[in-house]
Amino acid sequence: MDFLSYDFMQRAMAAGLVTAVVCPLIGMFVVVRRQALIGDGLGHIAFAGVMGGYLLGVYPTAAAAVVTMLGAGAIEFIRRRHAHHADTALAIMFYTGIALAVIFSSMARTPGTNLLGVLFGSILTVTVQDLGLIAVCGLVVAATVVALFKRLVLVSFDEEIAHVAGINTAFVSILISVLTALVVVVGMRVVGILLVSALMVVPVAAAHLLRRGFLATMALAVAFSVLAVAGGLTLSFYLDIAPGGTIVMTAVAVYLAVLLAAGRGRMTGAARSCSGAAVPAGDKQGDQ
Amino acid sequence: MYDIKLTDVTYSYGDNTVLRGLSMAVDSGEFIAVVGPNGAGKSTMLKLVAGLLRPDCGQVTVAGRTADEARAAGDIGYIPQNFARNIADFPATVAEIVALGLVSGRKKNISRDAARHIVAHMLAMVDLEEYRDRRVDELSGGQQQRVMVARALAGNPRLLLLDEPTSGVDFDTSTKIYGLLGDLNKSLGITVVTVSHDIDKVTRWASRVACINKGLCFLGDCAEFRRVHAREPHLLYYSG
Numbered sequence: 051m052d053f054l055s056y057d058f059m060q061r062a063m064a065a066g067l068v069t070a071v072v073c074p075l076i077g078m079f080v081v082v083r084r085q086a087l088i089g090d091g092l093g094h095i096a097f098a099g100v101m102g103g104y105l106l107g108v109y110p111t112a113a114a115a116v117v118t119m120l121g122a123g124a125i126e127f128i129r130r131r132h133a134h135h136a137d138t139a140l141a142i143m144f145y146t147g148i149a150l151a152v153i154f155s156s157m158a159r160t161p162g163t164n165l166l167g168v169l170f171g172s173i174l175t176v177t178v179q180d181l182g183l184i185a186v187c188g189l190v191v192a193a194t195v196v197a198l199f200k201r202l203v204l205v206s207f208d209e210e211i212a213h214v215a216g217i218n219t220a221f222v223s224i225l226i227s228v229l230t231a232l233v234v235v236v237g238m239r240v241v242g243i244l245l246v247s248a249l250m251v252v253p254v255a256a257a258h259l260l261r262r263g264f265l266a267t268m269a270l271a272v273a274f275s276v277l278a279v280a281g282g283l284t285l286s287f288y289l290d291i292a293p294g295g296t297i298v299m300t301a302v303a304v305y306l307a308v309l310l311a312a313g314r315g316r317m318t319g320a321a322r323s324c325s326g327a328a329v330p331a332g333d334k335q336g337d338q
Numbered sequence: 339m340y341d342i343k344l345t346d347v348t349y350s351y352g353d354n355t356v357l358r359g360l361s362m363a364v365d366s367g368e369f370i371a372v373v374g375p376n377g378a379g380k381s382t383m384l385k386l387v388a389g390l391l392r393p394d395c396g397q398v399t400v401a402g403r404t405a406d407e408a409r410a411a412g413d414i415g416y417i418p419q420n421f422a423r424n425i426a427d428f429p430a431t432v433a434e435i436v437a438l439g440l441v442s443g444r445k446k447n448i449s450r451d452a453a454r455h456i457v458a459h460m461l462a463m464v465d466l467e468e469y470r471d472r473r474v475d476e477l478s479g480g481q482q483q484r485v486m487v488a489r490a491l492a493g494n495p496r497l498l499l500l501d502e503p504t505s506g507v508d509f510d511t512s513t514k515i516y517g518l519l520g521d522l523n524k525s526l527g528i529t530v531v532t533v534s535h536d537i538d539k540v541t542r543w544a545s546r547v548a549c550i551n552k553g554l555c556f557l558g559d560c561a562e563f564r565r566v567h568a569r570e571p572h573l574l575y576y577s578g
Contacts (some may be wrong), residue, residue, distance in 0.1 A: 082428060200441045207438065208424045214388045214416040215493070216409045216442040261473055263431035 053287045061181050062173045063283060066297070068188040069240040069249065070279035074257075074271035075195050076233045077250030079226050081258070082206045088125070088227070089247030091140060092234045094147035095121035096243050100168050101154035110168075111183055115235045121147065122227035130220065171242035171294030173283070180239055187232045194229060202226065203264055240279070241294040248298045249275060256305040259312040274304050340399075341366045341497050341529040342387055347396035349382055356382050358552050360396070366496075369523040369530040371544035371560070373537055378551040380533040381419065381501050387531070388416045388499050401496055408496075412442060415490030417483075419501040419533075425475050425482055432477070432485050433470045436460050439492030446493075460488035464518065480511035484518065491522070497529035498522075504536050512536055516543045537567065 053059050080088055096118040103113030121143065128139045155165060167175065176184075195202065205212040205222040213219045230250075237246035257270035282297030289296070342364040349357045356379040364370050372380050385391045386398050389405035400408035408414055425435075436457045440446065448456070461467045464484040469477060474485055483503055490498055500519070504512035516536075520543030523530045534540040541547060541560035549556035549563070556563060 200438065203430075203434075204438045204441050207428060207430070207435075208418065208421060210388075210390055210418050211416060211421070211438075212441075213390060214409055214414050214499075215439075216412060258427075258429055261476075262429065263434050263471070263473070264429050265434070267429040 053284065058174055058176075059283075059287065061176045061178070062293070063280070065176045065181055065184050066173060066240050066279040066283050067276060068184050069237045070275040071272055072188045072191045072233050073237055073246070073249035074253045074275045075268065076191060076226070076229050077254040078264075078268045078271060079202055079206050080230055080250055081254045083226070086251045087247065088230060089234055089250045090244075091125070091144040091147075092118050092122060092231050093238070093243035093246055094144040094151070096147075096231075096234050096238055097151035097168060098147045098154065100238070100243075101151045101158065101160060104160050104164070105154045105158040109179070111180060111235060111239065114238060115183075115187070115232065118231035118234055119228050122231035123224055126224045126227040130223070167242075168238065169242050169244050170292065171238070171240055171245065173240045173293045176239055184236050184239065187236045191229050191232050191236070194225070198222070198225070241297055245294055245298045248301060249278070252298070252301040252305050253278060256301075256308040259305075259308050261312075274308070275301065278304055339366050339401075340364065341368070341401055342531065343397075343399045344383070344386070345397045345399075347383075347386060347393045347398060349379070349386060349391060349393050356552065357386075357393075357550075360550070360553050362548055362554050362557055364529060364531060366401075366529055367523070367527045369520060369543060369545045370532070371537075371540040371547045372531060372533045372550060373535070373540070373547060374550040374555070380550050383550060384499050384501050384531065384533055388414055390416075412446075412493050413496040415439070415493065415495035415498040417486045417490050417498075417500045417503060419505060421486055422479065422482060422506065427475055430474055431471050432461065432466060432474050433457050435474050435485055436488045436492055439489040442493070456492055460492050463491070463522070464488045478511070479507045480514060483507065483511075483515055487518065487522070491526070491528070495528070497531065500530070500532040502533050502535065504534065504539070513539055516540055519543060537564075 054063060080086060096114040099114035099117030100110040102117060103110035106113070125140055125143065128143070129136045132139055201212070201217055201222055204215065205217060205219050209219045209223070212222070233250060234243065234246050237249055241249060253271045253275035254267075256274050257267045260267070260270060262270065278301035279297050282300035283293055285300065286293040286296035340363045344360055344362050347357055347360045348355065356377070360379070360383065372383065374380050382391065386393055387400060387405060389409045398405050401413055403411070437453060439460070440448065440453050440456065458467070461470055464487055466481060466484055466488065469481065474482060477485065487498075503519070504515050507515065516539050519530050519532065522528060532540065541564055544560055546558060547556065547560055547563040548554065556566065
């Protein structure tokens with residue numbers, strides 16, 4: 051662990067671990083609502099925010115946070131008002147985000163290295179100021195998920211049932227979108243806006259393969275995500291390769307390992323059933 | 339006392355008027371079967387009572403309050419027709435789904451122990467105790483419907499609204515589901531309103547039948563409905 055003796059690596063690990071926890075926390079809701087690609091879309095909008103920040107001379111991460119949350123609110127508004135054309139409208143919005151980013155970056159004469167850092171992450175250059183913002187955003191996301199956990203689950207399960215149960219589903223849906231935007235901003239420095247969605251989706255997809263309940267799946271997703279970020283950052287240091295890509299590839303490797311293990315587990319279970327081994331009474335389904 | 343009262347209710351989807359001047363009342367503790375042809379406005383009527391839709395004109399009251407007030411008070415348990423689509427691949431155990439019935443309404447501020455006790459009681463009521471920790475998407479259609487009934491009843495609502503609870507399940511399972519609803523109606527005294535196409539089975543358990551086709555065609559006891567339906571079915575489905 052001698053690599054953690056460097057200040058920049060300590061900051062990188064701290065920022066990475068906050069990101070590792072909050073990405074799957076909100077990713078669970080995004081995935082079960084079948085909005086797995088919304089993180090990608092919000093990343094495009096965040097890109098415009100960062101470049102706008104450079105242009106106006108304000109702190110780019112804070113500019114990205116404001117623009118991405120506004121974009122998330124707009125996306126949810128379009129989804130609720132124009133459900134039938136929502137995907138087209140959202141695609142137009144995402145293209146607008148990336149087009150504005152390109153225009154802003156040319157107007158601000160942003161150096162190419164800064165652009166690459168935003169697109170693919172620059173976790174090793176995380177400053178104390180960045181770490182503070184990442185920690186505050188992460189705390190807001192985690193506290194909101196804990197406080198409203200059951201409401202978030204019910205709205206993600208069925209909006210009609212949640213509405214009849216007296217929940218303000220419009221507010222909760224907008225909240226999920228805004229929290230997703232905050233997570234995009236948190237992950238932007240760690241893996242970049244092009245890969246931040248991967249940390250929201252891949253650990254959750256791996257946890258889904260183990261077929262547990264909601265809370266257990268969420269806990270597994272966080273564990274896989276922490277493993278991917280800590281493992282990926284360590285690997286990238288010793289192999290001297292890009293940390294963002296290494297973190298995401300570690301997450302993909304975890305997913306593949308779980309896929310193999312889950313598949314082997316199912317095959318073993320099926321073989322045991324076929325060979326006539328005792329099946330617990332509770333496993334037999336009465337009226338199937 | 340009326341649990342549900344619709345007074346001269348009209349509702350349209352764009353230019354398509356699906357309910358016109360519908361008036362009917364459901365007494366507390368009744369089991370009402372809502373029948374009628376496809377597109378007659380049965381599900382729309384249920385959604386108006388549940389507060390998911392607002393009437394273009396007319397009035398809907400639930401236990402003397404507006405549907406919105408009744409929702410906020412936790413008076414309504416609702417099971418939509420297409421819940422199976424949401425259950426498919428949803429990562430939750432049976433107990434977790436039933437506990438969602440305690441998120442709001444009358445039981446929202448109870449302790450964790452009390453919530454656990456209610457979930458166990460609800461699962462016993464629908465005979466699914468042994469499936470408590472199973473993934474809900476691993477259960478059969480009939481078992482999933484019973485989980486949804488347990489979830490809807492966990493919050494102790496005044497009335498239970500179901501939209502075609504037996505669609506997609508086999509003959510025996512649909513008989514069991516209506517039997518369960520009939521038993522719950524009698525034992526808990528809860529008002530049950532269910533939309534159904536399964537006239538033979540639902541009328542074995544319901545106290546009255548409401549036949550809807552844009553407006554109300556028939557509201558009366560089940561034996562009378564079966565007689566009229568067998569003799570002249572087209573009269574019940576006449577769109578007035």
